Amino acid sequence: MCRQFLVLISVMLISFSVQGQVNDLVKSDSIVYPIHKANIGKIAFMGKVIPIENFKENDFLISFELKEKKLT
Numbered sequence: 001m002c003r004q005f006l007v008l009i010s011v012m013l014i015s016f017s018v019q020g021q022v023n024d025l026v027k028s029d030s031i032v033y034p035i036h037k038a039n040i041g042k043i044a045f046m047g048k049v050i051p052i053e054n055f056k057e058n059d060f061l062i063s064f065e066l067k068e069k070k071l072t
Contacts, residue, residue, distance in 0.1 A: 033052055033053070033055070035052075035055045035056070035057070036052065036055075039060075044060055044061075045060070045061045045064045046059055046060065046061060047059075047061060
């Protein structure tokens, strides 16, 4: 009885590890724009929403002021 239980548990653990998640759960977009390639690893703040096709170097903000919202 104990041996059957251990065999069952072993089979279950092995089957769970074999059926694990796929490596590429979410396909990432490739880097195709030079502005993206030049700014990898950086956080970009922009004054307005701009499609990536229209990004220019001067669209990136140099400074950004955080303001505290007032609760009403």
